[in-house]
Amino acid sequence: MSKKGLSLLDVSEADAGACCAPLACEPLTAGEAEDLAPLFKALADPVRLRLLSLIACHDGGEACVCDLTSAFELTAPTISHHLKVLKQAGLIDSERRGTWVYYWINPTALTRLSALLRPRHAFGAVEG
Amino acid sequence: MSKKGLSLLDVSEADAGACCAPLACEPLTAGEAEDLAPLFKALADPVRLRLLSLIACHDGGEACVCDLTSAFELTAPTISHHLKVLKQAGLIDSERRGTWVYYWINPTALTRLSALLRPRHAFGAVEG
DNA sequence: TTTCTAATTTGACACACGTCTATGCAGCAT
DNA sequence: ATGCTGCATAGACGTGTGTCAAATTAGAAA
Numbered sequence: 032m033s034k035k036g037l038s039l040l041d042v043s044e045a046d047a048g049a050c051c052a053p054l055a056c057e058p059l060t061a062g063e064a065e066d067l068a069p070l071f072k073a074l075a076d077p078v079r080l081r082l083l084s085l086i087a088c089h090d091g092g093e094a095c096v097c098d099l100t101s102a103f104e105l106t107a108p109t110i111s112h113h114l115k116v117l118k119q120a121g122l123i124d125s126e127r128r129g130t131w132v133y134y135w136i137n138p139t140a141l142t143r144l145s146a147l148l149r150p151r152h153a154f155g156a157v158e159g
Numbered sequence: 160m161s162k163k164g165l166s167l168l169d170v171s172e173a174d175a176g177a178c179c180a181p182l183a184c185e186p187l188t189a190g191e192a193e194d195l196a197p198l199f200k201a202l203a204d205p206v207r208l209r210l211l212s213l214i215a216c217h218d219g220g221e222a223c224v225c226d227l228t229s230a231f232e233l234t235a236p237t238i239s240h241h242l243k244v245l246k247q248a249g250l251i252d253s254e255r256r257g258t259w260v261y262y263w264i265n266p267t268a269l270t271r272l273s274a275l276l277r278p279r280h281a282f283g284a285v286e287g
Numbered sequence: 288t289t290t291c292t293a294a295t296t297t298g299a300c301a302c303a304c305g306t307c308t309a310t311g312c313a314g315c316a317t
Numbered sequence: 318a319t320g321c322t323g324c325a326t327a328g329a330c331g332t333g334t335g336t337c338a339a340a341t342t343a344g345a346a347a
Contacts, residue, residue, distance in 0.1 A: 058230075059212040064205035071208070075200035076335080077192035084187040096294060102186075109336055111295055116334095130293055130344055145276035148269045204305080224324060237306055239325055258314055258323055 070144060073120035078103065079113045086123060086134050093135035198272060201248035206231065207241045214251060214262050221263035 059067070074080060085102055086094045100110045114134060117123045122141065125134045187195070202208060213230055214222045228238045242262060245251045250269065253262045 057212075058216050059209050061205065061209065064208040064212075067208055068203055068205040071199050072203035075196055075203040077189065077196040078335085080192040080195055080199070081187050081189065084185075084192075088186050100294090105335095106337060107294065108296080108338085112335075115295085127294090127343080132294060141276045145273045148273035148276070206305085228324090233305095234307065235324065236308085236326080240305075243325085255313080255324090260324060 067147070070120050070122070070140065073116050073122055074144075076113065076116075078105065078109075079117055082110070082113055083117060083122060083136065087136045093133045095131045095133055097131065099134070195275070198248050198250070198268065201244050201250055202272075204241065204244075206233065206237075207245055210238070210241055211245060211250065211264065215264045221261045223259045223261055225259065227262070 074083070081102070082099055085099055086092075089098065096107075096110065096114070099114070100107050103110060114123070114125070118125060118134075120140075122137055123134050124137055125132055127133075202211070209230070210227055213227055214220075217226065224235075224238065224242070227242070228235050231238060242251070242253070246253060246262075248268075249265055251262050251264055253260055255261075
């Protein structure tokens with residue numbers, strides 16, 4: 032089932048110019064949905080959305096944890112927890128350089144989710 | 160703050176041809192993140208992802224609840240609960256016609272989320 | 288070594304979430 | 318009216334999640 036998930040995630044690339052977004056082409060299988068849900072769950076928190084956004088917008092495409100922590104009125108362990116959730120979902124990656132740990136976005140993961148949600152032809156004609 | 164949320168959600172349309180995706184342009188404000196998180200939370204469940212997909216792929220762009228319930232090994236109240244979550248998030252809409260209730264996708268909401276996640280220029284150059 | 292700082296991990300707590308059974312409501316057909 | 322069917326709601330139960338304080342690890346500097 033993890034293999035199915037991977038193939039589903041891959042599809043959005045090979046499929047980038049196809050007729051419609053995966054979500055609108057044919058129904059997700061149970062296995063595909065099980066693999067996709069954790070990605071959206073990782074995005075389903077305002078703190079994590081802001082973290083992702085802060086990292087994406089930071090100079091050089093990466094941000095130190097200390098920069099991120101100072102942007103919230105939350106404790107360091109809480110920020111660390113959210114970063115861990117994002118990383119385990121594959122949305123970000125990190126590296127330790129000396130004293131500091133730097134995080135950056137995984138654009139591939141975001142692109143895949145974006146393509147999945149794009150309701151192009153299938154019901155782009157239904158409304159707008 | 161709800162006004163902020165709406166403007167954020169609107170941005171992805173006016174912004175469709177702009178330099179980069181909202182997430183990558185400038186950091187989300189706390190209010191924007193608070194407004195966006197519930198949308199991703201609604202997507203953060205495998206059953207709801209399949210429901211959304213089933214509705215989107217159904218003939219005529221809409222599906223009866225009875226069609227949806229039969230696709231899962233879950234009770235009708237559980238399906239009803241998930242449909243309510245999706246509807247309250249604005250991802251689907253519904254109408255009763257006689258005995259049956261029909262659901263359809265709100266493509267605008269999906270398009271906005273899709274645009275938000277698209278990491279175009281900002282870090283499209285970083286990897287691929 | 289020791290000390291200091293950056294970041295993570297652990298454990299605990301309150302709250303939210305997914306699922307079920309039981310019940311209620313709306314519409315159609317007797 | 319009564320009964321039947323499709324769907325939603327209410328309440329309960331177990332599990333998962335976000336947050337914190339406290340403890341731990343990793344590295345730099347003295």
